[in-house]
Amino acid sequence: MTDEREARRAWFEQTCVELHQRFGPLDAGEPASYIPELADVDPDRFAIAAMTIQGERIGVGDVDHEFTIQSISKLLMYGLALETHGRERVLEHVGVAPTGEAFNAIELDDETNRAPNPMVNAGAIAITDLVVGADVGERVEQVRSMYERYLGRKPTIDHDVWASERQTGNRNRAIAYLMLSRGIVEDRVEETLDLYFAQCSVLVTADDLALIGATIANHGISPLTGERVVAREVTRDMLTVALTCGMYDYAGEWAFSVGIPAKSGVGGGILAMLPGVGGMATFSPRLDDIGNSVRGLRVFEELSQRFDMHLFDPDRPWRR
DSSP states (O other): OOHHHHHHHHHHHHHHHHHHHHHTTOOOSBOOOSSHHHHTSOTTOOEEEEEETTOOEEEEESTTOOEEOGGGHHHHHHHHHHHHHOHHHHHHHBOOOOOOSOTTOOOOBTTTTBBSOTTSHHHHHHHHTTOOOSSHHHHHHHHHHHHHHHHSSOOOBOHHHHHHHHHHOHHHHHHHHHHHHTTSSOSOHHHHHHHHHHHHTBEEOHHHHHHHHHHHHTTTBOTTTOOBOSOHHHHHHHHHHHHHHTTGGGHHHHHHHTOSOEEEOTTSEEEEEETTTEEEEEEOOOBOTTSOBHHHHHHHHHHHHHHTOOTTOTTOOTTO
């Protein structure tokens, strides 16, 4: 590591420590309450993690604390669908247009007869429907194997959260059955919904998310093993949709102020990717009204501003 890189890394790590101390006392927002199991999490957990494409790690706070990945899974599932079926087949079911609507909006594209994008619930359910397998058990194992390629281990599913999502997922059922009536998904709605709830209930840490982000930022190659996890051309599509649609109906403001491809989840995680540089993640269960982590948003806004991380910043130093 050059002296310049070492100094930059030290500055970044010191800044993460400072931001963790600064925003730790922030008590705005509440954990997600529409899923009962998520309402009971410790609201004061807080972590900041990062990994470069060279495999260098930075972590502050509760980086080893497990939480459910929730909607961050949508980005990985989109990549799985693209690899399994190809871009044309996926685009028949799900578009790539930002909606400006809430993540659980009951909204389809009437002109193309498809879900608007894979980062909202309608699109994510349509993507989950594309997972191959003879039954839900086989399809769950396909998803766990996908996670294993990113993490180097098969993750655990939080069965309490999985059950809680099944019991409270009627709005998602409405979305799925509407898509069935339009021919967007196959006639196995309850099975696909069960798989969707399972993929959201996978347990990860902030360190895990940083590794996932670094892998995608490294055009699909794991910084830890050097093995290809996802196809290079697929990561381009993943990064694009993450930038335009990944932060719910806050995506426009995020792209303007932070300018990094990212995906958030109501479990409190935010995954961000700086192509060619690395992955970053925050975890804090206190959410704003849109469903994004309050502390996480503040951390990324500060990091982007201080380190010129915005993809279109003319002074961006990270690729030099």
